[in-house]
Structures are given as C-alpha cells and as structure tokens.
Amino acid sequence: MSALLTIADAHVAYGKVEAVRSVSLEVAANEIVTIIGANGAGKTTLLNAIMGVLPLKGRIGFLGADLTQLEIEDRVGLGLSLVPEHRELFWSMSVEDNLLLGAFRGTSAGSASAFERVYTLFPRLKERRKQLAGTLSGGEQQMLAMGRALMGAPKLLMLDEPSLGLAPIIVADIFRTVSELRSAGVSVLLVEQNAQAALKIADRAYVMELGEFVLQGSAAEIERHEGVAASYLGFQHAGESGI
Amino acid sequence: MLFLVQDGITNGAIYALLGLALVLVFAVTRVILIPQGEFVTYGALTYASLSAGQMPGTAKLALVMGIAAFAFDLFAARRLLRWQKLARAFAVNVVLPGAVLALTSWLAGRHSPVLVNVGASLVIVALIGVFLYRLAFQPLAHTSVLVLLIASVGCHLAMQGLGLLFFGAEGQRGPALADAAATLGPLRFTGQSIAVYGLTVAFIVALWLFFGLTVYGKALRATAVNRLGARLVGIRTSLSGQIAFLLASVIGALSGILIVPITTLYYDTGFLIGLKGFIAAIIGGLVSYPLTAMAALLVGVVEAFSSFYASNFKEVIVFTLLIPVLLLRSLAAPAVEEEGD
Numbered sequence: 001m002s003a004l005l006t007i008a009d010a011h012v013a014y015g016k017v018e019a020v021r022s023v024s025l026e027v028a029a030n031e032i033v034t035i036i037g038a039n040g041a042g043k044t045t046l047l048n049a050i051m052g053v054l055p056l057k058g059r060i061g062f063l064g065a066d067l068t069q070l071e072i073e074d075r076v077g078l079g080l081s082l083v084p085e086h087r088e089l090f091w092s093m094s095v096e097d098n099l100l101l102g103a104f105r106g107t108s109a110g111s112a113s114a115f116e117r118v119y120t121l122f123p124r125l126k127e128r129r130k131q132l133a134g135t136l137s138g139g140e141q142q143m144l145a146m147g148r149a150l151m152g153a154p155k156l157l158m159l160d161e162p163s164l165g166l167a168p169i170i171v172a173d174i175f176r177t178v179s180e181l182r183s184a185g186v187s188v189l190l191v192e193q194n195a196q197a198a199l200k201i202a203d204r205a206y207v208m209e210l211g212e213f214v215l216q217g218s219a220a221e222i223e224r225h226e227g228v229a230a231s232y233l234g235f236q237h238a239g240e241s242g243i
Numbered sequence: 244m245l246f247l248v249q250d251g252i253t254n255g256a257i258y259a260l261l262g263l264a265l266v267l268v269f270a271v272t273r274v275i276l277i278p279q280g281e282f283v284t285y286g287a288l289t290y291a292s293l294s295a296g297q298m299p300g301t302a303k304l305a306l307v308m309g310i311a312a313f314a315f316d317l318f319a320a321r322r323l324l325r326w327q328k329l330a331r332a333f334a335v336n337v338v339l340p341g342a343v344l345a346l347t348s349w350l351a352g353r354h355s356p357v358l359v360n361v362g363a364s365l366v367i368v369a370l371i372g373v374f375l376y377r378l379a380f381q382p383l384a385h386t387s388v389l390v391l392l393i394a395s396v397g398c399h400l401a402m403q404g405l406g407l408l409f410f411g412a413e414g415q416r417g418p419a420l421a422d423a424a425a426t427l428g429p430l431r432f433t434g435q436s437i438a439v440y441g442l443t444v445a446f447i448v449a450l451w452l453f454f455g456l457t458v459y460g461k462a463l464r465a466t467a468v469n470r471l472g473a474r475l476v477g478i479r480t481s482l483s484g485q486i487a488f489l490l491a492s493v494i495g496a497l498s499g500i501l502i503v504p505i506t507t508l509y510y511d512t513g514f515l516i517g518l519k520g521f522i523a524a525i526i527g528g529l530v531s532y533p534l535t536a537m538a539a540l541l542v543g544v545v546e547a548f549s550s551f552y553a554s555n556f557k558e559v560i561v562f563t564l565l566i567p568v569l570l571l572r573s574l575a576a577p578a579v580e581e582e583g584d
Contacts, residue, residue, distance in 0.1 A: 053471070069322060076477035088472035090465045100458065101465050105477030152476065 004029050004156050004187050005050070005080075010058035012042070012049040019045040021211045023058075027156060032179065032188045034219070036195040036232055037208035043191040044085055046208075047160050050189075051075060051082040063155070077105050081154035085161050087145040091134035095125055098133050098144055102151030117184075118147040121177055139170035146177070150186070157181065158189045163197065175201055195232035199223045207232075245429055247547045253436045253505075255543020256443040257498045261520025262527065262535040263450065264491040269529050270467035271487040273388050274380055277395045279495050280517025281402035282368055284510060286496025287503035288410045290364040291417035298351040300409030301367050302344045308374035309340040315377060336377075340370050357418060365496050372492020373485050375402075380488075381481050399514070406510035414507035417500070439501050446494065447536065463487065519546070519561060526568050 005027040012020040020042045027033045035043050049056035052072040060067045062078055070078075090098050103114055119126040122143040128136060133144055142162055149157055159178065163171040171194065178188055179201040192198035199205055205222040207215035215222065222228055261279055268276045285301050292299040313336035320328065343366055350363055379398050383391060421434030454460040466473040466483040474480060495517075502508065502516070519542050527535030542561060549560040 051475070053474075071479075072474045073477045073479050076475065082475055084471070084475065088469050088475060090468045090472055092468055093461070093464065097461050097465075101461055101473075101478070102476050104458065104462055148476065 002029055003027070004031075004063060005189070006059075006061045007050070008059040010046070010049070010056050010060060012045050012054055012056050014045075019211050020049065023208075023211075023213055025206060025213070027187055027189050029155075029187055030182055030185065031204065032182055032190065032202045033204050033206070034190040034192060034198040034202040035206045035208055036192055036198055036222075036228075038232070039193065041208040042211040043208055044160055045211075047082060047158050047189070047191055048084075050158065051080065053082075053084075073105070076152060076154075079153070079155035080158070081149040081152055081156070082158045083142075083145045083149050083160060083162065085164065087141055089133040089141060089144060089148070091132070093133060094129065095131055095133055095136070095144055096129040098148050099125070099129075099151050102148035103153075105152055114151050114153065118150055121150070121180065122147050139166050139174070142166060142170075142174060143177075146174070150181075154186065156187045156189060158191075160191050161193060162190070163192060163194045171197060195228070246431075247551055248544060249430055249436075251544030251547030252540060253439050253543070254546060255540035256439050257501060257516070258520045258523050258542050259536040259539035260443055260446055260494050260498050261517055262523035262539045263447065263532055264494040265520055265524040266527060266529055266532060266535050267450075267463075268487045268491045269524070271463055272376070272380060272384070272391075272484045274391045274395055275388070275521075275529075276491055277392075277399040277517070278375065278402050279491060279520065280513035280515070281399060281406060282372060282492045282495025282513070283499040283502070283516050284406050284410075284508060284513030285371065285402070285499070286364050286368045287417065287499030287508045287513070288406070288415055288510070289367055289496075290360055290500045291415040291503055291508070292410065293347070293350060293355070293360040293363060294357070294418050295415070296352050296354070298348055299364075299367070300405075301371065302340075302347040304405060304409070305367050305370040305374065306337075306340040306344050308371060308378060309336040312336045312374045312377040315382070336374070340374075343367060343370065357420060361420070361500055364500060365493055368496035369489055369493050372488045372495075375492075376484050376488035381484060384480065384484065403511055403514065406513075410510050412510065414509045414512075415503070416507050417503040419504040420501075435501070435504050442497065442501065446497070450490075450532075459486070515558070519543075522562065522565055525565060528572065 003026050005025070007023065007025045010020060010023045011018060023046060035046070037043055045054060048054045050060065052067070052070065052075050056068070062075070062080055065078060067075060090101065099115060099118060103111070124140055125143055125147055128140060133141065136144060146157075146159070146162070162174050162178070166174070175197050178190065181188055190198055190202065199219045199222060202219040205217065205219045206213045207222065207228055215225065215228065261283070265276050265279060268274055289299040289301045313332055316332040316336065317329070343363070347363055347367065350359065375398060379394050380391065383394055419433070419435045420438045423434040425432045454464055462473065462478045463483050463486060465476075466478060466480050470480055473483070498516070499508065499513065520539065523535050523539035523542050526538035542564065545564060546557060546561050550557040553560065
C-alpha cells in the first residue's frame with residue numbers, strides 16, 4: 001500500500017505556545033486511521049494544520065506533492081478534505097446548494113452521479129434538499145458537512161469529532177457510513193474523543209497526549225493496551241485502582 | 244406633484260443600484276465601500292471625456308494599478324514561481340489594461356458611437372475596481388471591519404484627488420444615451436430616464452439570477468455566509484472579493500454614465516451620490532437587497548420633494564432619514580451580535 005499522506009516532525013504553534021510537537025504520521029490508501037486523545041491534546045490543531053488553516057512547521061506530503069507552500073484551496077484541489085469540528089456550513093443556503101458548492105473545485109462539478117452518491121449514503125439529505133442548512137438538526141448538519149466534503153470526491157477525508165453533541169444512535173449511523181467510505185476508495189483520518197467507537201472502525205490508531213503521539217499501532221492493539229483502556233475507554237482492569 | 248415623484252424615482256433607481264453594490268461588497272469582503280462614489284465619478288467623466296474627444300487619465304491609472312497589482316502577485320508568489328500562473332497574472336494585470344489604454348487613445352479624438360464610449364468607460368473603471376481590491380483590500384482581507392473601513396476612506400481620498408488631477412475642477416456633461424421622448428398624461432419621459440429605469444431593472448434581475456442560479460453566484464454568497472467553509476470547499480476568497488469589486492465598479496460606472504447627461508458632474512460629486520446609496524444600504528441593514536432597493540427609492544423621492552420645497556436643506560433632510568432608522572433598528576434588535584474580530 002502506498003502512502004497517501006505523510007507527515008514528519010510536524011510542529012504547530014499558537015504564537016509561542018506549541019500545541020503540537022514533533023508529530024509524525026502516515027495514512028495509506030484505503031485506510032482508516034484514528035487519532036484519539038483527551039480534550040486539548042492538540043488533535044483538532046493537527047487536523048487544521050494538515051488542511052492549511054493553521055501554519056505547520058515540518059514536512060507534509062500528499063500523494064508525492066509537498067503541501068507546505070500550498071493554500072487551503074490548492075490542498076482541496078489535490079483531493080484533501082476536512083470536515084471541521086464546527087461544520088462551517090452555509091447556514092442560509094439550501095442543503096442542495098451546500099452540496100453543489102462542495103463540488104466547486106471538482107472536475108465533475110455538481111454532477112448527478114456525485115449527488116446520487118451522497119444521497120445514497122445519507123438518504124435524509126435527499127428528503128431535506130430544499131431546506132436551509134441552518135434549520136437541520138445536529139445529526140443532519142453533520143451528515144451535510146460530510147456530504148459536502150464528499151461532493152469534491154476527496155482521496156482523503158479528515159473528520160474532526162463527528163460524534164460531538166450527537167445522540168448515540170446517530171453516532172452509530174455516522175460511524176457506519178465512515179466505514180462504508182473505505183470500500184468506496186476514500187481514506188479517512190478520524191479525530192475522536194469517543195475512542196471506543198473510533199477504534200472499532202479504524203485500521204490503525206495514534207494516541208495523542210499534550211501535543212505528542214505517545215502510542216501508535218493497529219486499532220486492535222491500541223484497544224487492548226492497558227493504559228489506553230484505563231484512560232480513554234473507561235475500563236477498569238483487575239488489580240488497577242481507580243483514580 | 245407627480246413629476247417630483249417621477250424625478251425621485253429616477254434618482255432613487257440609481258441609488259438603488261449603488262446601494263445593492265454596497266451590500267454585495269460588504270457581504271462578500273466586509274469592506275464598506277466608500278470609494279463607490281469615485282467609481283460613479285470616474286465612469287461618468289471618462290464617458291464625458293471620451294465623448295468630447297479627450298483622452299481620459301483613468302485609462303493610464305488602470306495600467307499603472309495593473310502593473311502594481313502584477314508586482315504584488317509576483318511578490319506573493321516569490322517562493323513558488325509557476326510560469327503558467329505568472330503568465331496569466333501578466334495577461335490580466337498588464338496586457339489587458341495596456342490594450343485598453345491603446346484602444347482608448349485610438350478612440351479619443353475620433354467621433355465614436357455612444358455605445359463604444361460607454362463600453363470603454365465601463366471596462367476602464369472595472370479594471371480600476373478589480374485592481375483596487377488587489378492592491379488595497381486583498382492584503383488586509385483577514386483584518387477587522389474597522390481596519391478595512393479606514394483603508395476604504397483612504398482609497399476614497401486618493402481616488403478623489405486623482406479625479407481632480409485627471410478631470411480638472413470643472414464639471415462635465417455627457418451626451419444622452421437615447422434622444423427619444425414620450426409624453427404620458429402629465430408626465431414626460433425622456434429617453435434617458437427610460438434608460439435609467441430599464442437598466443436598473445435589468446441589473447437587479449441579472450444580479451438576482453446570478454446569485455440564485457449560477458455556481459459562481461452561489462460561491463460568492465457562500466463566501467459571505469462562511470469564509471472558512473468557502474475555503475474548505477476550494478472557493479478562493481480573494482477571487483470572490485475581486486468579483487464583488489468588479490460588479491461594484493461596473494455598477495458605479497454605469498450609474499455615473501446614466502446621470503452625467505442629466506446633471507453636471509464634478510470630480511467630487513460621486514461621493515455625495517454614493518453616500519445616498521449608502522443610506523439605502525444602511526436602512527437595509529447592509530444585508531437585505533430588496534429592503535435596500537426600496538429604501539433607495541424612498542431616499543430619491545424624499546430628496547426630490549425636499550429639493551423642491553426646501554432646497555437649502557435638501558441634503559440635511561435626506562441624511563436625517565438615517566436617525567429614525569438607526570433608532571428603530573437599535574430598538575428592534577437590542578442584542579446586536581458583534582462580530583468576533
């Protein structure tokens with residue numbers, strides 16, 4: 001498997017405060033990779049820096065191209081897409097228009113097949129296509145944000161906390177969709193606080209703490225790892241005392 | 244009485260165009276476009292100069308600004324020189340205004356048809372508008388509304404000074420677009436006023452279609468609604484800004500060309516005309532297009548009546564319109580959402 005996204009020795013800082021320190025990461029084609037960690041570990045910062053929203057120091061390559069000098073818009077053009085934590089939808093525009101603009105940079109801009117693909121993944125969006133994005137429920141907004149990102153036919157989709165503030169049944173729905181994406185040839189880089197759900201669908205995982213990766217491995221390994229289990233999955237292993 | 248209303252609506256239609264342009268530019272770029280009035284003056288006086296067989300200085304300004312814009316592009320791309328991109332920037336920023344300058348100097352001194360002069364004036368002012376965004380506002384795109392406003396005032400002053408340099412302190416008039424006239428009951432419609440109505444309505448419909456139906460129009464709206472969201476789908480906010488300024492300068496210049504056969508325009512007249520469009524835009528809350536258009540008609544009618552009955556207080560009365568509107572707005576929306584930055 002060839003590497004899609006490669007990051008080596010990346011640093012991201014807000015002024016003098018380094019939020020991400022010396023991080024190296026790789027995502028291969030057809031792979032779901034998750035970054036788990038507590039609130040404030042720097043996960044969102046890292047995703048924003050990969051997208052170009054924040055400046056990143058270090059090496060970052062995507063499909064052989066050097067991303068460091070490229071603007072957000074050019075990264076989108078290469079096939080990188082971010083569904084941000086706050087979704088950043090066009091609230092006063094219809095669901096359909098939001099999706100249409102998602103294909104703004106795509107070669108098949110707004111083609112019927114692109115719409116069909118998104119509507120098949122999220123039938124709810126088809127029902128609501130004439131509605132304004134601002135009137136959707138939280139789960140529907142998350143679906144729309146993902147749908148909008150998929151309209152541009154990205155090679156790597158980055159999801160920032162897709163489960164945030166959603167009911168468990170909707171979370172399950174969204175995670176099922178994420179795992180379906182892989183069979184459609186889209187790689188996924190998933191940032192989650194809901195580690196349990198993320199590890200279920202991921203191939204590999206990185207554990208982030210205070211701006212650094214402290215652990216990495218296959219999702220199954222990470223899930224079994226005792227420290228991770230105690231910190232993020234809420235399991236208490238026999239013999240360990242509660243904190 | 245009726246002719247006052249008619250007069251007011253003719254002026255109001257022009258204010259409506261200007262108000263719509265202001266709302267558009269503010270929504271997309273957060274710039275309060277004070278130099279809108281200069282677009283009016285430049286359009287009007289460029290057209291008048293061309294019609295009088297003179298060479299307008301604005302064509303040279305467009306080329307100078309274009310060269311400066313190209314230098315900016317060159318500087319911005321210094322780390323990543325790509326020939327294809329540079330060639331395109333050179334074509335748009337230097338070759339195009341150069342060709343327009345050549346064409347203008349060829350046109351000047353010749354008796355060319357009205358429509359050719361109108362077209363040339365519109366192109367010249369459109370170029371100035373786009374380059375103005377590139378030079379003054381694109382480098383500041385991330386700053387606060389206040390900084391953009393200060394830059395906007397600076398541009399207004401600079402452009403007004405240049406206007407004095409190009410066109411002199413004396414006023415000019417241009418030839419009418421259409422000579423025909425028709426009488427309907429007590430009202431007399433000149434060809435010019437019919438052109439004003441027709442073009443205003445056509446522009447509003449065209450804008451409405453552009454924003455409602457085309458992908459680029461929607462991309463512009465999206466930039467206005469959520470800048471980060473727009474960038475994340477690959478819409479270049481700088482391109483959106485340039486399109487907004489292009490539309491605003493064309494609208495401004497067209498308004499000027501429509502007015503200059505009716506009234507004498509001086510190098511600084513545009514400012515006051517632009518301000519009246521601004522009142523309409525404020526009444527529309529800088530967001531609502533239909534409210535702005537209606538408010539502009541109201542401003543025009545109030546102006547017509549006050550200049551007839553109390554001409555000394557004409558401007559005072561028109562600008563006083565703002566006070567009840569602002570009062571009402573602040574009462575209606577006590578919790579005003581302040582922008583974060």
